[in-house]
Amino acid sequence: MKYINQMKLEFLSIPANVAFARVTVAAFASQLDFTLSDLEEIKVAVSEAVGNSIIHGYRNLPDRLIRIQAALTTDSLELRIEDDGRGIKDIKKALEPAFSTDSERLGLGFVFMQSFMDSFQVDSTPGHGTKVIMSKRAGSGTAPFNPEQ
Template identity: 80%
Template structure:
C-alpha cells in the first residue's frame, strides 16, 4: 500500500489528550474528501480508542504514553492507536456491546469504532498492551492544496 502522507503522535495518558488526539487526526484526515459527518465519526472513533487506552489499558495512570499513527492513501485514512497497558484477556468478549471493566462505562466504545469505521481490528496481549487498527475511505480523493484555498 502506498501512503501519500503519514503522522505519528505520542502523548501522556491524561484525559485532556483525548480531545488533542481526536482533533489532530481529524485535521490530518481533512486532506481527503471526507464529509463533515465522516470527520465527526473519525473523531469519535479516535476518542474511544484513546480513551480506552487511558481508562482501561493504563487504569488512569497519568505517566504512561499512548501512540497514535495515521496514514493516508489516495482515498483512505488508516489509524492505529497503541498502548503498553494491561492488555485485553478476551478480545471477543470485550467487543460485545455493553461489556466494560468499569461499572461507570456503557461499554459501547468498540461498538462505535466498528460502526463508524469500515475496517476495524484489535490486537492485544495481556500485560503487554493493545493496538486498535481502523480505516475509513473518503468519498473522493486527496484535496489539492490549490483547491483548498
C-alpha cells in the same frame, strides 16, 4: 509508495489528550475529501480508543504513553492507536455490545469504533498492551450538491 502522507503522534495518558488526539487526527484526515459527518465519526472513534487506553489500559495513570500512527492513501485513512497497558484478556468478550469491565460504563466504545469506521481490528496481549487498527474510506458518502444536475 502506497501512502500519500503519514504521521506519528506520541502523548501522555492524560484526559486532556483525548481532545488533542481527535482534533489532530481529524485535521490530518481532512486532507482527503471526507465529509463533515465522516470527520465527526473519525473523531468519535479516536476519542473512544484513546479514552480506553487511558482508562482501561493505564487505569488512569497519567505518566504513560499512547501512540497514534495515521496514514492516507488517495482515498482512505488508516489508523493505529496503541498503548503499553494491561491488555485485554478476552477480546471477543470485550467486543460484545454493552460489555464493560467497569460497571459504571456502557461498554459501547468498541461498538462506535466498529460502526463508524470501515475496517476495525484489535490486537492485545495481556500485560503488554493493546493496538486498535482501523480505516475509513473518503468520498463514499453523499455526493456534493451540484446545481447543474
